[in-house]
Amino acid sequence: MGDKIDYFSDELIKDIALPERFTFPFFYEPHPLSKLAAADLQQYLETHTGLDHNFGLTDDTDGSAIGKMFGVLVVQDPTGRLGYLSAFSGKLANSNDHGKFVPPVFDMLSENSFFLKGLEFITAINTRIDELQADEKYQQLKLDIEQAAITATAEITHLKQQLKANKDNRKQLRTQLKERLNEAEYAVAEADIINQSLADKRQLKYLTDNWLARQAELKNQLDQFESILEPLKNERKERSADLQQQIFEQYSFLNKDGQTKSLQAIFSETPFGKPPAGSGECAMPKLLQFAFANNYTPIAMAEFWWGTSPKSEIRKHKQFYPACTGKCKPILAHMLEGIAIDDNPLLHIKEDSHPLEIVFEDDSFVVVNKPSGLRSVPGVNIEDSVYSRLKHGLLDTEPLIIHRLDMDTSGLLVVAKTQAAHKHIQRQFLQRTVSKRYTALISKVLDQPGGMIDLPLGPDLLNRPRQLVCFETGKKSVTKWEVVKRFPDMTKVNFWPLTGRTHQLRMHSAHESGLNAPIVGDDLYGTASERMYLHAAEIEFIHPATREKMRFAVEEGF
Known part of the structure; x- marks a missing residue:
């Protein structure tokens, strides 16, 4: 079983230092060793024709095009040699048996398995019902x-x-x-x-x-x-x-100490109560299971998408993505127990790098220019936010948050100082009479001068906080956009969100049926950078006390 490892040549990795701790699976920049492993696996996928799976990358392949998530796990064998293991999520061509890749934690498709026999009974019942x-x-x-x-x-x-x-x-x-x-x-x-x-x-x-x-x-x-x-x-x-x-009982997961835990036992301790469909079939649990079973030490990991983008999610060919939270997070909590892991980068806030500028203030409300990297409200592990800073600065006045901006989005945020002002302005948001303009850098050159994007959105329940495009259950989401300036490999655009859905501008930018290019620096739907280049540049609404039309604008810093 140990022959699934692909060893690095000493010359290739001689100048690369090992990471001090294992990769934090849910938010990471791939370690150089992981990038080497991913590049090698991608070369294999480009040249190997025996997978019998249509990834949608060519026009001459039969069957429906289905992209796949692949994972690499850099490991050290008992002798100290470095190499990597490969895995895919789910199945390829309805099979688990592909020589280069580690096997599943449990192979439901093995000959004479209880699953196939049970499925035979259920299929016979289905036939009779039909x-x-x-x-x-x-x-x-x-x-x-x-x-x-x-x-x-x-x-x-x-x-x-x-x-x-x-x-x-x-x-x-x-x-x-x-x-x-x-x-x-x-x-x-x-x-x-x-x-x-x-x-x-x-x-x-x-x-x-x-x-x-x-x-x-x-x-x-x-x-x-x-x-x-x-x-x-x-x-x-x-x-x-x-x-x-x-x-569920057959899926039993190892950790570094050889302790096992079934899928049912793992998810019984979560809000789900039971495993979601497909749990245990993702790449990372497969990789760790094989590593622990063969006495390999996990060093670093990375996962990337290979193939055509799915219709609902944001997945780009060859791009790295974190492990999913709904299905993988509970499993990996057990499998990585006792292993030193990188800190969650989202919990590291540079306190002195986010000054909060007051744009306007009167007895009813305050308008701030929120910097990128500062939360609108406190989180479970992060207290620093627009709310906490205003609460400290306004002394006896309780700041009342009316709307929010994503942590990595900069720009104008309106906060009420009285219940009456909060109710009045919030009603304007609900009635969609508040006018907002955002400015963003898009990660490709756009040909069209502008247009409208109408893609219904809903939450990805198994991978929060990501959103999905769903024409059945998604809520109507409409964005007007217009090119401001074109650069050699980017475009500056203005956005006018006509609805206010979670991650609306980010999804409408990244999705193939939208602009098909993520906002520069969007670490959730694109590629991380020093910041996400999205700025709430202008807002217009009616003053809750004077009934005057109020307009505020702050230029983007990019």
Whole structure:
């Protein structure tokens, strides 16, 4: 099993120092050794034709194009030699068996595995369910029931309207008869009118009862099918749950001390309660499992995307990405236990490098020019923020945050000083009457002078705080943009967000259906730099007390 390692040549790495601690998997700049390993693996992927997987990089490959996340783990073997291990997330060409790459933690596809046998049972049940549901009589019954409900409603509604007209006519008739007839004659006429009313009620009851009986008969016939389908569906559900539980227990993860922990045990301690689909199939758990099983010491890691971008996420060919948080973070917490790891760079704030400029202040609100790198509000591990600084500076006044900017975004932020001002300005944000302009550097030269981007956004629940483009559940997100200036390899643009979704400008810039180029320095959707070049340059709203139109502008520092 140890032959999966690719050793570095001594000449290649002679001037590269080993890292003092292992890579922090969720935010990192790849170590030089990781970059060498990734470059070598990418060379392999470019030249090796036996993977039988369509990454979408050429037009002559059969099958749907699917990019993949690959991982490299730099390791030291028991003799002290350095090399790297390779892995892919999920499967390649519906297979786990690819010579260069480490095996999965558990191979569900191995011959005669309990998974394949269990899947065979479930597939047979699915086939029987599909046959029953495709039966012509079953399909016709469903259509008949649907049509009967529509027709019954229409006929009963029509009759009720007719009966109401009859009732109105009888009321008019009573008034006329009272004027023409004596008491005895009116009593005879009234009895006849009452009989007409009773006849109408009988007619309505007859029609309603007939339709109820007809619908009940159709439902009874459908129930005969459902009485066969329901046990099959329950059996499928139970077998699927049992099979999933068996799979969870088979995924058992090592750490450096040889301690094992099952997938179920790991996720039982998280808010999920149970493992999300695909847990344990990502590259990094596979790599660490193989390293610990073969007595290799992990030195550094990196993961990169290979292939065409997915439709929902921001993934660029050959670009490095952190490990996912939803599926990998709980697993890696166990696997990396006892290993010295780099600090989370996001928790390192240079206190003296972020002066907070007050642009405007009166009794209602304060407008600040937030520097890049400063949070809008305190985080779990970071107190320093616009809120905490204003709270300290305003003394007896509690700053009330109305809107936020991402930590790496600079620019104008409005903070209320009274509840009334907060409510008034916040309502303007909710009603989308606040006008905002952002300026950004985009990481390619844009051909068009401007345009509109309309891509619905929603949270990536398994990889927070990242967002996804989703046309089914995403919220409408619209951005107007315009080129300000073109540089040799970048473009300065103005953005006007017409909606206010999380990471809207960052996603609309990076996504292939948007500008298809991340904002320069966007470490989440692009490549990290000394800062993210996005600046909230202008804001306009109505003063909550004077009702004057207020406009503030601060030029970008780039």
